[in-house]
Amino acid sequence: MQPDPLVKPLLIHVDDIDTAAQPWEADLARADVDEMLTGDHPGEFKASGGAQVHAKLTKMGKKVLVQASFAVPLAGQCKRCLKDVTLAEPVEFTLTFVPAESHVDKRKPVVAADSPEKAEKQAEKHARRRRPDDDSPDGSFDAETADEEPYSGKTIDLWEALREEVLLAAPPSPLCREECKGLCPQCGQDLNERDCGHRVQNIDPRWEALKGIQLQSKQSSS
Template sequence: MTEHRHASTRPTASSPWVIDTRDIGRRAGLSRPFARSVPGEGVGLLGVIAVPESGEVELDLLIESVVEGLLVSGTASTKVEGECSRCLEPLTDEVEVRITELYAWPDSTTDETTDEHEVMRIVNDLIDLEPVVRDAIVLALPQAPLCEPDCKGLCPECGGRWAELGPDHGHETIDPRWAALQERFSDDNSEEK
């Protein structure tokens, strides 16, 4: 299990990320499949790579009643957009993450023996999937996304993309200490003609 910053927030039934678990029951062994599309705007590394403004996260989960709570397992998938960290070209990618999280029943041994941020809790028969899914997606995203694994980036002289400039691209660089001497010889050669 991972530590979640939002473990103490109270879920509201109106959120698309929240599941009402009353129909599952508390008897261990009961389960229910759960599939839903939820708004994913802002999920990711903002300013680097994230779910676009109108993007959605597809949840395909199984919720199982266990002795200590509800075990949520399955996948969350989404499309993300950003820009290449080397050449700054826009890029898109698909991310799919595995989710396995225990939500503890109130007054269960797990609830009473773990710190508030160690395990998620069931609050008023509701579980909030958002912190778990957000954390999983963020951890799956590259901190420095690339359009291609071998992206060569930008030419430091002209700012052109190396992928478009070709192998012959180059810039003549003259050591400033020799520049005056080169100008002198250039002037001499032009006078002799």
């Protein structure tokens, strides 16, 4: 059905789930992880390898609970000392996938409405879509709605959800360690290894310029 080879291993077949917390695994190639990381705006990390996604699937009526926990191998360059940084970033999430139809049903017309006309239309739609045989009691799952993702048909595509979680898990920028001292901007010495002594005069030229201005204004006012 899906010709895209990247998406194929991330499909969960809802009919195949027959026990609670049924194990589900998927291998992400290094290229897959890279694609997830570069998504909307490329970060400073690249994948340093593939990842094996471990998840547990539980069917609750038509809903599917997905609990996943795995590590993503990342590589980058310390933004202070430029050394290579590798880390295995843990990714953990729990998501409830609901059939697309009932997902729409649960949205209260007021939430998305920004005009009275729109609200009216949505209320109409809402009323039409509501069926007496709907097994989920409408409106009683508000607290859970935030973590719900829609799926349609008999398969859940985990790709988008995984991509989001991987992006969330990756730190904003690589650091070899929290207290990395970086390089001396004057001589390039790695200040973690040795203090070159430049740091005292090591003032940002922009501050130097400001100092000059302050001195000048002081002189002219006195």
